[in-house]
Amino acid sequence: MFKAYEGDTRSRGTCTLFDRVTRSHWPQTQDCRNGLQEVVLHLYSEEQEQDPDFGHFEPVQEIQLSLFLSEITKQAVKKAFQTYQDMYQGFYLAYYHPCQQDAEF
Numbered sequence: 760m761f762k763a764y765e766g767d768t769r770s771r772g773t774c775t776l777f778d779r780v781t782r783s784h785w786p787q788t789q790d791c792r793n794g795l796q797e798v799v800l801h802l803y804s805e806e807q808e809q810d811p812d813f814g815h816f817e818p819v820q821e822i823q824l825s826l827f828l829s830e831i832t833k834q835a836v837k838k839a840f841q842t843y844q845d846m847y848q849g850f851y852l853a854y855y856h857p858c859q860q861d862a863e864f
Contacts, residue, residue: 795827795828795829796827796828796829796830796831796857796858797825797826797827797857797858798825798826798827798828798831798836798855798856798857798858799823799824799825799855799856799857799858800823800824800825800826800836800840800852800855801821801822801823801852801853801854801855802821802822802823802824802847802850802851802852802853803818803820803821803850803851803853804818804819804820804821804849804850805818805849805850805851806818806819806820806849807819818853820850821853822847822850824840824843824847825858826839831855831857836852836855837852840852
């Protein structure tokens with residue numbers, strides 16, 4: 760995402776996609792503005808318990824992890840999750856979906 764510096768007369772700002780200072784009129788800035796999409800990953804614990812009412816097994820714990828990616832593909836999501844795997848040992852990626860910014864509850 761591009762964030763313009765407040766009060767800067769030279770149209771500079773920070774681009775988190777490319778992790779650098781850039782100007783608002785540069786092509787990379789447009790990529791930065793349009794390039795990141797939020798995706799929600801659902802992680803299930805490998806440990807499971809049996810549901811007493813229905814008898815099927817389900818994960819003991821679920822974690823939702825929100826990431827910003829330049830593209831939402833299976834390969835990109837798996838690659839991004841690999842960087843967090845050490846933090847979430849005992850969990851696996853169950854499914855993912857794009858974040859719905861305009862959702863009403």
